[in-house]
Amino acid sequence: MHPISFRSTLLLGAGIAALVSNPAAAQETATAPPEPQSVDAESDSTGDIIVTARRRQESAQDIPLAVSVLGAQQLDETGAFNVNRLQQLAPTLQFYSSNPRNTAVNIRGLGVPFGLTSDGFEQGVGIYVDDVYYSRVASATFDFLDVAQIEVLRGPQGTLYGKNTTAGAINIQTNQPTFDFEGRAELSIGNYNFQQARLAVSGPLSDTVAARVAFSGTSRNGTIRNVVTGENIQSLDNIGLRTQILWEPTDRLKIKLVGDYNKQDAVCCGSVFVGTGATQRPLNRQFAALAAAQNYAPPSTNPFDRLTDLDSNLNAGNVIAGAALKITWDVGPGTLTSVSAWRYWDWKPENDRDFTGLSIVARSQNPSQQDQYTQELRYTYSGDRIDFVLGAFGFNQRIDTQGLESQGVNASRWNITPSNPLSADPSVLDGLTARNTQVLKSTSAALFGQLSWKVTDAFTIQPGARLNYDKKSGFYQRRVFTKAGTELLGTETDAVSRARLAIYQPQLSAPSDTDWNLTYDLTASYELAPDVLAYGTYAKSFKTIGINQNGLPTDAAGVPIAAAGTIRPEKVDHFELGLKSQFWDRRVTLNLAAYRTEIRDYQATVNNGQFGVLRGYLANAGKVRSQGIEADFAIRPSARFTAYANAAYTDARYVRFTDAPCPPELSGGTTASAGQTPSAPGTPGGISPANCDISGQRLPGVSKWAVSFGAEGNVPATFLGQSGEVYLGYDGTYRSNFSSNPSPSAYTFVDGYALSNFRLGFRTDGGLNLFGWVRNAFDENYFEQLFVGPGNTGLIAGLPGDPRTWGVTAALTF
Template sequence: MYPFSTRSTLLLGAGLTALLSAPSTAFAQDQAPAEAADTAEEPNSNDIIVTARRRSESAQDIPLAVSVIDARQLDETGAFNVNRLQQLAPTLQFYSSNPRNTAVNIRGLGVPFGLTSDGFEQGVGIYVDDVYYSRVASATFDFLDVAQIEVLRGPQGTLYGKNTTAGAINITTNQPSFVFEGRAEISLGNYEFRQARLAVSGPLSENVAARVAFSGTSRRGTIRNVVTGQDIQSLDNLGVRAQMLWEAADNLKITLVGDYNKQDANCCGSVFVRTGTTQRPLNRQFAALAAAQNYAPPSTNSFDRLTDLDSQLNAGNVIAGASLRAVWDIGPGTFTSVTAWRYWDWKPENDRDFTGLPIVSLSQNPSQQNQYTQEFRYAYTGDKFDFVLGAFAFDQRIDTQGTEAQGLAASRWNIAPNNALSNDPSVLNGLTARNTQFLESTSLALFGQVSWKVTDAFTIQPGARVNYDKKKGFYQRRVFTGTGTELLGTETDARSRAQLGVFQPQVSAPEDTDWNLTYDLTLSYELAPDVLAYGTYAKSFKTIGINQNGLPTDANGQPIAAAGTIRPETVDHFELGLKSQFWDRKATLNLAAFRTEISDYQATVNNGQFGVLRGFLANADKVRSQGVEADFSIRPSQRFTAYASGAYTDAKYVRFTDAPCPPELSGGTTAAAGQTPSAPSTPGGISPANCDISGQRLPGVSKWAFSFGAVGNLPTEFLGKPGDVYLGYDGSYRSGFSSNPSPSAFTNIEGYHLSNFRIGFRSDDGFNLFAWVRNAFDENYFEQLFVGPGNTGLIAGLPGDPRTWGATAAITF
């Protein structure tokens, strides 16, 4: 049996106690806006209330492409984190090889695909109750006591504190109430899946209320490590959130929030997928190197889910924080102040050679982040004008202490066979790089948006933002031999030169400042009752970046200082949309067409060698994402609801002439001036210094993505309780996509379709019991493919979850 952690065991017990002891009569409850709409008595009352524009309004009345998922849909579809949320929102992309190396993109844009650098900004902002979460690792945690999630598509910098060029995920949690209420939930499933949730709220005095929520998730891994006998890619998440609301006056509410989230998973690894022929000499490609060391992967079938990683794995991860939110109604408007502190502690251990050989024996880059934010915002609603004005301040410090060490097999793997040192394991065994780095980042902004109702049908909505950013970084790599001698980079003996070919000492301290102006204009017109057309143009920026993980080097091995800072992205965004409801508002159809062009796109450049440089940022000349989206839902009665969402996204590099080459064009002798590079996959060939990938697809983006589903219910009685029996289905499909920044034939992922089913009983007094199966047809698919270091042709991968099933019991009281 896979051990369930002590923390999760306590939480499971608490949840079961609450579930079994809860009274059978449901108390009156202040529902979240989306839940209230979902459970309204009138079948045509399908309005979903959102706060996307910093005020409560119907999602159908705002000229903005937004997907809304309420608490019930999250719970019953098992979308308990952003990874599963993407199955409900087809324009959302999520990739995570570990919590640090996580990307959340919308319409294919947001962050560059690949190894993460602290030196650039996220393009998709994650906000929880108005607090900006700068660390994308937060997207890997479980949602905690969520009322509603809004996925906003397109630039949002004139409405949100932190400039977000690709979109935003706006998460609203359940708030403290002055009526005692709560919810308890228990889930059990295969792979020893166990999840417990508990939320309790009520008054502490006449004008003070509190709410406390807990969540715990545990599951053994889905990949078996034949070396350690452990199952990796496990889940072990714990979350706690406490809120206290003080109604200081009739028009003033102050909320204090604290949260703590911890992950302690046996994670993160990969499986062998395939090999491809690169331009290295044949004796330096994977097959020959593995044979020389009598090595073979545990299986050549990735979906046997076997690996043999021989280094310690860990994804220890803590995200916590506190916030103070004051909402003051002043006349016709509302003044909001949000003061917040966020903390992130990342303690990883990885196996960067993706094999069972001791090539890289240690790879870890633990980080600690402190973030402080302050936002002031005033929202006014009038007959002719609505507006939002805001000011935002952001201060962040990240410290990282990295260690990477070579193992006994490193000499044979990293030193050319014609060099006698390749047969001496002691040359590279124990060779260690110790990295020390920090980043200080400051951002200040003034932003605002106005809605002018020219007529009852026609509205003009301009917005603007002024942003100042300052970034200051420091990076130092010191190199030590296995005997503890420090290498300074000036050594000339053959042994030292071989060691310096793997790790070079380096010091850099890039810093930069930048001002930019963001603005947008939206025109909307109500063509008929419940039919809204709109058009938007937005000029946006992603601020400067710096290469925080070290700099690329020139032909003489010297750091290229000019690569220390990265130019800001310039974004031109165009969008046309139509929002409509018909059939007495029982049906909703929303359409959007968009085109986003980004100049000086901040791309990730990967270095194929072990340890030389994990990856750095560079500017691609231009990228473009364009497409069409459709969202349809129908609710003819309280007994049946169906939905379908689809997106066609054409995202490509318009111009990127000096990109890193894919593995089939890498590893050979670098072409000199006038030389013609060899054909792809020519062993011992001539490789281009860089590649022109203009016109090729952006990584991680499927051209076609769909989400669809339906749920129906019938009245019945179960265990003496009146209620409804229901049957639900949720499906998703995405076409194939590239899993490498420079498209490669070796890393194309085929499209796949997932089907999820649930059947259950929901009583009239708040009890819900249902069984579920996810990936019901046990589809084999990859979430990501990775190019192994060293250009040996090794391709590793992360398989998606297999079929999982279980049952959930929940009660609302």
């Protein structure tokens, strides 16, 4: 048995048992699954899609808010079992991940800085699971567990949600405990040894107590072959457990206790050689010359051979767990809700930061542990003319990180100027180690509220406000040791020590800051006709202060720049116009949104190529803006056919960023002094600007065009003695090119790509669903990300997207 699939195989057995144990009896008590539609979310008796985006149950078409709603059936049948897969259905969503910690989830190109993650800043896109805020974006890499529906809210949501979110929110609703026995089992197998099993069971424990238990396990071999270790990397090995106990002592009071545990244990994460680009380093210090000096060549120059030769250990051990207590109490005319939660995160990574088979950076790991506590109190009232939400939110977080990075036997020849005799001595840098200790304490508190006043039957105004307090304090210490264990203090003057200190400098910093913010929004909506709603929104929002937790940049003398320790809050102005409409007896839905978001003091990730700050650091860009148009279309002429098309045009740019880090083609040379003219891009041994003006250029990670589209048709059929329907479905997605470097570079634009997914299956009203599927059906070669290698050598590495995958799924709802 393949070692990575052991846990999932246990769950596969449970899934098989559930599928084969007396299916006829199960079907007698089963409830029919939702009829297939372009968005198969929870709906009421009129067929409206019901959402809780505004903290109360409403039709998605009645709320003046841009929101995409994805139901459990659509998520299951399209294979969208995590946020990465979700972006193929929601074109305004961007997801990039080089490993679970270094994950970015953005909406409309905004949310978090693109690049390696720092703990010192906030997420701009909030992830909520049953009202609990998940501050670690690593949670987005886990499998969805027993999900009922997902709402992707676009634009600032600070007056409705506990933790402030400037770009949007992903609101995940799970299936709840029931007082009638029910359950669902699902089993999938596919190529690359893909195995996935899910099982959920719910029912009463007494007249007032119900419970629900859900399991999920996913495993898959990696898609990249490491020729050094013989392993297939970029594998999947996820397991999840979620337990809920609901107590309803009266009709007006509900108390729910939730616990969850999720673990990843994949052979991950790596990259492949993509190519090189000329920098302004001397020619003998660029990749080709450095590699030739050590007789090195990558295993393939074609990245889609999916071969790598990473020589360091790879690990992405990741545990996210927690518990929550939710109390819902109908008090008079409204509802009081309390959500108390604890979240835990344990991250145990090992990486190869030089992206090659040479032992340059021999070890790179930053294990972290987080404890997070949140408390939200919320009162919701719905009346004939007035609806409102009032809330208070408290957040406390501590993150401890123990970083280690060491140089290998090939480091001296790679990092020291060839004319220096020390470059020929491997012992100069071999074993040189930086040990980093980091602590982050973050506390925030907020009061927020939103009022909806129905001035007339057609016209509604909706003001909201938020008062927010934040305090952040950090500690960072880097200590540097030789292979023999001698500590370097940074004051040594001999040649060998200077060569070592050019790689790692000791550093100590303890940045801290506090901030108050008052923000607000106003939405006006008007019902132009039955099922046609127009709305306009202005929001004044913010993202709170940040601090640099991964080491500070240094000046020309090698002294840390203390002023870079803290980062000013972002100031957000958001404008949006929208139209929501349904016609042809609600068989057709067409929603449009146009927006413009301007952010001053944008918090950007930058990297100046120094080995001591390989992870990058945060800095404020002057101003950015994102503007665009979005359209969501769905048609259901009959129960036998549905189709949808969602499109987003996003124009996201730096408006003003005059002191940005330069792209690789303008880096690595002698820094220009006053009056000197920098050399042309890619001039070996040239003169490089100290920094670059990238005003007007595109933000990273954002495609101008993103489209998702699909259709499904079905016909009545009988199979295995069961009456039901045979269905054929198609889902496609297209994204145009995007920049994969914070400062746009000619070497790191990812080409646009299109993906096609098909499914063919049979389902019954009794809850049985059998289907085969193929994803990336035409085996499109594409990159999820490109990476610039350290040290301005011109190395470009990349992460290829998944190749063609196929398999079968059997599911039973009972």
